Amino acid sequence: MKNNQESKSFWKGKGFYLALTLVIAGAATASFLAINSMMDKLGADPAPQIQGEEDIPWQEEQHTPVEEKQEDVPVAPTSPSSSSKPQSTVSSAPSSSPASSAPAAPASSQPVQTPSFASPRAGAALQAFSGDELVFNDTMKDWRTHNGMDLAGAAGDAVTAPTGAVVARAYEDPQWGGVVELNAGKLTVRVCGLADIAVKEGDTVAVGDALGTVGELPAESAMETHVHLEFLEDGAYVDPAEYFAPVE
Known part of the structure; x- marks a missing residue:
């Protein structure tokens, strides 16, 4: 009779916490098993590996030159016709040497000398x-x-x-x-x-x-x-x- 009372006192005190601990441990075990099973199913698609920075070969940055456009450059035809006349290219740039405004030099005022002739002999x-x-x-x-x-x-x-x-x-x-x-x-x-x-x-x-x-x-x-x-x-x-x- 006394043992039954002590047993009841135990379950009412420390026994309650022991039972709660077992329940939590069981729940944790079940959760682990469930997660492990799910991971096994996903094992066919392994997570991609991250390549270390030291394994990546260094690539020097390439600078693509920007095409420079030049003004007033004549473009030669790729297949000129033998009968076509060449086209003259007129540059839109102003002339580097402006036309001289100085008047033309006047013609020489000296008379044009013509060779003189004479008979080599005073004879008929x-x-x-x-x-x-x-x-x-x-x-x-x-x-x-x-x-x-x-x-x-x-x-x-x-x-x-x-x-x-x-x-x-x-x-x-x-x-x-x-x-x-x-x-x-x-x-x-x-x-x-x-x-x-x-x-x-x-x-x-x-x-x-x-x-x-x-x-x-x-x-x-x-x-x-x-x-x-x-x-x-x-x-x-x-x-x-x-x-x-x-x-x-």
């Missing part, structure tokens, strides 16, 4: 320039053009430069005797039939300067003594009388 014209016309040569006994002017003179008479020029050549020719060739720009002058030539290649002469004296002229020896004068303009024979009148 024995035979004139024939151009394309054939004339009979008494010495050669044939018909030919007469490409110059023949001026009469006695052997030893002075022969002078018909114009200012540079001596291009001074030589002896078997047909034309002593020859002095003058270069006067576009004009070439040949004085043939000379003796005692007084100039040499490279000399500069003025109109009236001595070239030599009247000598022999084998190609026209059937005529009386004279000098043969030829003018060539741009390589073509022209009439010397167009430049000066023979002295009678």
Whole structure:
């Protein structure tokens, strides 16, 4: 009887708390088992692993350049047509050198000097320039053009430069005797039939300067003594009388 009362006192005191502890422990165990079962079901989808920062390779930041646009640059066609004309490109930028407002320099007031000419001999014209016309040569006994002017003179008479020029050549020719060739720009002058030539290649002469004296002229020896004068303009024979009148 006494034991029953003590047993009841125990359950009313400490026994109550022991029972409560067992209930809580059972509930915790059941919860753990339930959570564990759920985790087993989710085991097929494991949580993704977080890669450590030290395992990530360093990538240098790339800077993409921004395309720069240039103004007023002509664009060439990719497939130009062979028949199309090129288009001129006009720049919208102002010119770096403004147009000069200074007036143009006035033309020179000095008169234009033309070369002067004079007859190399104070003698009559024995035979004139024939151009394309054939004339009979008494010495050669044939018909030919007469490409110059023949001026009469006695052997030893002075022969002078018909114009200012540079001596291009001074030589002896078997047909034309002593020859002095003058270069006067576009004009070439040949004085043939000379003796005692007084100039040499490279000399500069003025109109009236001595070239030599009247000598022999084998190609026209059937005529009386004279000098043969030829003018060539741009390589073509022209009439010397167009430049000066023979002295009678």
